[in-house]
Amino acid sequence: MSNSNPYQQQLDASGLECPMPLLKTKLALKQLQPGEVLWVTATDAGSWRDIHKFTELTHHTLIKAEEENGCYQYWIKKGA
Numbered sequence: 001m002s003n004s005n006p007y008q009q010q011l012d013a014s015g016l017e018c019p020m021p022l023l024k025t026k027l028a029l030k031q032l033q034p035g036e037v038l039w040v041t042a043t044d045a046g047s048w049r050d051i052h053k054f055t056e057l058t059h060h061t062l063i064k065a066e067e068e069n070g071c072y073q074y075w076i077k078k079g080a
Contacts, residue, residue, distance in 0.1 A: 008037055008038070
């Protein structure tokens with residue numbers, strides 16, 4: 001994430017409840033090319049568990065995950 005734009009697509013899943021943040025993340029990743037990065041913002045606490053587990057079980061890489069004041073942010077690099 002060294003260039004000036006560290007992601008190619010942003011997904012705002014704020015206000016959505018489980019399982020929608022994960023489902024929308026999966027759909028957004030399908031639109032990207034391998035190696036591109038998706039930045040996801042969510043407010044559902046369940047997304048923390050879901051996104052971490054999803055990236056563990058797939059070829060995608062969770063580059064970074066942050067939580068601040070109930071706002072969860074994830075940077076996910078699409079795998080091959």
